[in-house]
Every structure is written in structure tokens, then in C-alpha cells.
Amino acid sequence: MAWLLAKAADTLKKAQDQLQDAEFIQKLGEVDIVQKAKDAAKEVATAANKVSESVQAEYRRTFEELDCQIFQVRPDLMIMEYPSLQTIERLAKRLNAAHAQKMLIFNLSEEPYESGKFEGEVLDLPLNGLELPPLKDLLQLCLSAQQWLATDQENVVVVHGREGFARAAAFAGCFQAFRGQGTPKDGR
Numbered sequence: 001m002a003w004l005l006a007k008a009a010d011t012l013k014k015a016q017d018q019l020q021d022a023e024f025i026q027k028l029g030e031v032d033i034v035q036k037a038k039d040a041a042k043e044v045a046t047a048a049n050k051v052s053e054s055v056q057a058e059y060r061r062t063f064e065e066l067d068c069q070i071f072q073v074r075p076d077l078m079i080m081e082y083p084s085l086q087t088i089e090r091l092a093k094r095l096n097a098a099h100a101q102k103m104l105i106f107n108l109s110e111e112p113y114e115s116g117k118f119e120g121e122v123l124d125l126p127l128n129g130l131e132l133p134p135l136k137d138l139l140q141l142c143l144s145a146q147q148w149l150a151t152d153q154e155n156v157v158v159v160h161g162r163e164g165f166a167r168a169a170a171f172a173g174c175f176q177a178f179r180g181q182g183t184p185k186d187g188r
Contacts, residue, residue: 068094070158071165076149077175078158079168083113092117095158102155104148106141108133108171109162120158132170141171142178 068090069081083091095103096119103120107113108127115122125141127133133141145157157175161167 070094073172073176074181076156077172078156079165079172080158080160081165082109082111082160082162083117088113088117092119095120099154099156099158102152104145104155104157106145106157106159106171108159108167111162127167132167138171138174139178142175145175146179 068087070091071079073079080091080095081087100119103118105115105118105120105122107115107122107124110125110127110129112124115124123144125133125137132138148157149155159168159171
């Protein structure tokens with residue numbers, strides 16, 4: 001589809017170039033008609049390019065980026081959406097391609113899923129209905145994540161909750177503070 005639209009845009013561009021050719025203009029004789037044709041060709045080419053760019057962006061999002069949400073907080077810390085039945089295959093494919101055997105996933109959702117799809121360790125963390133783990137448990141999670149990252153510089157920590165990103169973002173913020181890494185405003 002994108003190729004077809006790109007081909008149409010190229011054809012329209014060639015037609016526009018022909019209209020700018022001086023000999024072609026002399027053959028048509030009337031400059032007013034030629035100018036209108038030039039303007040129309042430009043508009044059609046612009047519209048075709050916009051459609052082509054939109055289709056290409058949708059293609060990249062759906063097939064190359066696999067239409068799943070993974071946010072990189074730091075090079076070694078990521079937050080992902082909950083791996084539901086609809087998204088687990090895409091999330092696993094994307095993470096496995098980039099971080100196979102190098103990822104530690106913290107499941108803060110309190111919901112089990114097919115963790116075997118991920119080529120890395122998945123830790124299910126019971127929160128007993130709390131929004132965040134108790135401080136003692138949070139400190140233990142931070143220590144575990146820090147130890148995991150220290151074993152190999154290619155290791156990454158991925159964290160997710162169930163609904164939205166509140167639990168994962170809260171953990172990521174606590175972990176950043178634990179590591180002594182401030183916010184971008186702090187310049188660190």
C-alpha cells in the first residue's frame with residue numbers, strides 16, 4: 001500500500017516537472033491553464049506524500065515496532081504495559097529480540113501470565129492489594145535490581161503493573177533515587 005502511494009507521488013512529481021519544462025509550456029500555449037495544472041499537481045503530490053507518510057508510519061508502528069508500549073527510562077531500565085493475552089506475543093518478541101537472557105522483569109500486577117514467553121527471568125511480586133510494596137520490600141527490590149544490573153552491563157530491568165503505569169513508574173522513580181540518579185532537571 002505504501003509502495004503504491006509512493007509510486008503515485010513519484011508519477012505526480014514527474015508530471016509536475018514536465019509542466020515546468022519550457023518546451024512543454026510552449027506546446028500548450030496558454031500559461032494560465034499550465035499554471036493551474038502545476039498548482040493542482042503540487043496539491044495532489046503533497047496530499048499523496050502525506051498519505052504515504054501516514055501509511056508508512058502506521059506500518060512501522062504495527063509491524064516493526066510491534067504496536068506495544070515499552071518505555072525506556074534509562075538504558076538499563078524500562079517500563080512496559082501489562083502483557084495481556086492480546087499483547088504478550090508482541091512484547092515478548094520485541095524484548096526477546098533486544099534483551100534475550102539479559103532481562104529481569106518485575107511483575108507488579110499481581111496477575112499471572114505466560115512468563116515463559118520472555119527469554120529472561122520474571123519475578124511475580126505479591127503486593128496484597130497495595131499500590132506499592134512496603135518500604136522493606138521496595139528496598140529489597142531495588143537491591144535485587146541493582147545486583148542484576150551489576151552482573152552484566154548488558155542486563156536490563158523491565159517493570160510493569162496491571163492497569164496503567166502507576167506502580168511501574170513509582171518503582172522506577174524509587175529505583176532511580178536508590179541509585180542516586182536524579183531527574184533530568186537535576187542535570188544528572
